[in-house]
Amino acid sequence: MSETIIAVMGATGTGKSTFINLVSGANFEVGTGLLSCSKEVQSSQPFDVNGRKVVMIDTPGFDDSTRSDTDILRTIATYLADTYRSDRKLSGIIYMHRISDPRMSGISRRNFGMFRKLCGDNTLSSVVLVTNMWSQVSEDVGAARELQLQTDELLFKPVLDKGARMKRNYNTLDSARHILEELVGRGTVTLQIQEEVVMQNMGIEQTAAGVELEAEKRREIEEAKRKQEEELRRVQEELRRQMEEEERRRQKEMEQARIRAEQEAARHRRAQERERARQEEERRKEEMRRWEIQRQIEAEAEQRRQRDEEARRIQEEMRQQREEAEAEERRLREQIDHMEHQDPGPCVIF
Numbered sequence: 063m064s065e066t067i068i069a070v071m072g073a074t075g076t077g078k079s080t081f082i083n084l085v086s087g088a089n090f091e092v093g094t095g096l097l098s099c100s101k102e103v104q105s106s107q108p109f110d111v112n113g114r115k116v117v118m119i120d121t122p123g124f125d126d127s128t129r130s131d132t133d134i135l136r137t138i139a140t141y142l143a144d145t146y147r148s149d150r151k152l153s154g155i156i157y158m159h160r161i162s163d164p165r166m167s168g169i170s171r172r173n174f175g176m177f178r179k180l181c182g183d184n185t186l187s188s189v190v191l192v193t194n195m196w197s198q199v200s201e202d203v204g205a206a207r208e209l210q211l212q213t214d215e216l217l218f219k220p221v222l223d224k225g226a227r228m229k230r231n232y233n234t235l236d237s238a239r240h241i242l243e244e245l246v247g248r249g250t251v252t253l254q255i256q257e258e259v260v261m262q263n264m265g266i267e268q269t270a271a272g273v274e275l276e277a278e279k280r281r282e283i284e285e286a287k288r289k290q291e292e293e294l295r296r297v298q299e300e301l302r303r304q305m306e307e308e309e310r311r312r313q314k315e316m317e318q319a320r321i322r323a324e325q326e327a328a329r330h331r332r333a334q335e336r337e338r339a340r341q342e343e344e345r346r347k348e349e350m351r352r353w354e355i356q357r358q359i360e361a362e363a364e365q366r367r368q369r370d371e372e373a374r375r376i377q378e379e380m381r382q383q384r385e386e387a388e389a390e391e392r393r394l395r396e397q398i399d400h401m402e403h404q405d406p407g408p409c410v411i412f
């Protein structure tokens with residue numbers, strides 16, 4: 063009995079290797095940190111599902127932290143082309159998506175777009191879109207995200223409309239086997255990329271997935287450029303706004319400083335005027351004092367002069383009186399002398 067080969071694809075860290083280890087008992091390396099884990103395509107040992115031999119193919123995840131998506135696409139496409147050439151056809155493809163991702167980012171959409179082109183529309187009935195990491199979200203949140211994935215034209219809806227199915231993986235053997243049961247027992251499929259590479263002899267870059275990847279990369283570069291330009295404009299605008307704000311603030315400060323300086327100058331002028339008035343008053347008082355002293359000195363000099371005058375007048379009077387007294391004395395003495403030299407008359411004695 064031929065093997066049922068199921069490939070598991072999806073972005074890095076979505077749990078591809080974990081899923082395969084769980085269902086097949088393989089021991090593929092599982093990521094523990096932020097770095098991508100599986101580097102090459104690897105296939106599990108065959109194991110039994112509903113009486114059929116199943117082989118799981120693990121692929122390196124897109125959006126690898128160390129390798130480009132083109133490189134990963136080349137690895138996967140080369141492996142798929144080789145298996146196709148050796149007549150080991152796929153029966154099913156699983157695309158893993160973390161329900162714990164809050165939204166499907168641009169990168170996730172790019173990965174999914176590339177996956178679509180890799181599969182082609184004719185194989186979608188053999189595709190199961192598996193959501194996992196349900197333990198990391200509440201049932202409500204998970205169900206709401208699941209519904210959005212199912213109904214959004216930009217997400218899983220177009221693929222589901224064309225026959226793909228969507229299943230939950232609760233990371234239990236039971237739920238994992240249920241997913242595989244969706245795929246075993248069906249016929250084999252030829253993926254678009256196998257057809258393109260093997261039958262049409264295309265290079266990887268020419269395949270629809272390769273073209274999609276390049277177009278997406280260009281769109282992303284354009285988008286990044288647009289965002290960068292927008293960010294630059296925003297930063298420039300912000301810078302201009304800040305500079306204007308700074309200029310306004312500076313002008314206001316200068317105006318305030320000018321007003322303060324003027325007020326200070328006015329205060330200083332008033333203080334100077336007060337000081338001048340005080341000095342003037344002081345000078346005026348000093349002059350009054352001097353004038354008063356001068357007046358006193360003059361009054362004293364006048365008094366002294368009057369006293370001296372009086373003294374002189376009194377001395378003059380005394381001198382005159384003395385001269386008169388002396389003249390009287392002389393006159394009396396002459397009289398006496400005269401009388402003494404005259405004949406003595408009868409002496410009358412009283």
Ligand SMILES: Nc1nc2c(ncn2[C@@H]2O[C@H](COP(=O)(O)OP(=O)(O)OP(=O)(O)O)[C@@H](O)[C@H]2O)c(=O)[nH]1
Pocket residue numbers: 073074075076077078079080081091092093094097098099100101121122123124194195196197198231232233
């Ligand atoms: N909670 C939870 N964690 C999971 C589940 N599946 C995988 N993980 C964890 O997710 C991390 C990545 O798991 P991997 O199986 O290495 O993912 P991968 O898709 O093989 O990653 P690449 O090889 O880098 O592409 C590991 O830490 C796993 O333990 C799941 O269903 N639930």
Ligand SMILES: [Mg+2]
Pocket residue numbers: 078079080091092093099100120121122123
């Ligand atoms: Mg892996």
